[in-house]
Amino acid sequence: MVFQTWALYPNLTAFENIAFPLTNMKxxxxxxxxxxxxxxxxxxIHHVLNHFPxxxxxxxxxxxxxxxALVKDPSLLLLDEPFSNLDARMRDSARALVKEVQSRLGVTLLVVSHDPADIFAIADRVGVLVKGKLVQVGKPEDVYDNPVSIQVASLIGEINELEGKVTNERIxxxxxxxxxxxxxxxxxxxIRPEDVKISKDVIRDDSWILVGKGRVKVIGYQGGLFRITITPLDSEEEMFTxxxxPMHSGEEVLVYVKKDKIKVFEKN
Known part of the structure; x- marks a missing residue:
């Protein structure tokens, strides 16, 4: 097991920390x-074996x-929130390292995480736990595209959640x-944010369908992209993409979604 806090013995060198389970095995x-x-x-890490934590x-x-953990040649390796104590820059390389080590050694790896990025970077299969119950198991991309509930959908990635009324074969x-x-x-x-597109002009692409006009409410900026929150006219519901x-607050736009990516859940 690799603990979230790593739990290294501060009075032992890196070599002695790694050797500890083998020493206990005589x-x-x-x-x-x-x-x-x-x-x-x-x-x-061979060059830091004589260093203390x-x-x-x-x-x-x-x-x-x-x-x-690996030095014991385990048949099962459990990683508990393994990347939560690393800064964002180091997480990607750490995920790649874990995936490479797992592939090279062939050890079964069980990763516990609240971050979907860990799952998509490492896992072959994902199990989603809600209040202690395993509610869905499958390939990460299958759970992402076909979640069994809105709660599962939000745990596995960003999603817009809107309440609608069913009428005349439409919502x-x-x-x-x-x-x-x-x-x-x-x-x-x-509806996932990547499956929503807003435009001032008509989009002529059969993979996108027009659902109506919306109004820009909030504009944010992160990671080189603008996060734009929009509302339907005559509704307080919100969705973002x-x-x-950038766009201007209050501006009216045409809102398109990918038809085959619309997910519908029972209200309760």
């Missing part, structure tokens, strides 16, 4: 050194904790009309 010093050096080489960077400490939300035929009276529509160019 292995010979020669065998311990061989196995520690092998796993340290895989994780690229306080002398290591966060990424190096994480690798020492991972090496300590109506203010000025929006979603061409979806479902039973019931009130339903929840889920990302755009590479």
């Amino acid at each position: 292995m010979s010093k020669e065998e311990i050194r061989k196995r520690v050096e092998e796993v340290a080489k895989i994780l690229d 306080r002398e290591l960077s966060g990424g190096q400490q994480q690798r020492v904790a991972l090496a300590r 109506v939300i203010g000025s929006f009309r979603f061409p979806v035929s479902v039973p019931g009276d009130r339903v929840i529509i889920g 990302y755009s590479d160019h």
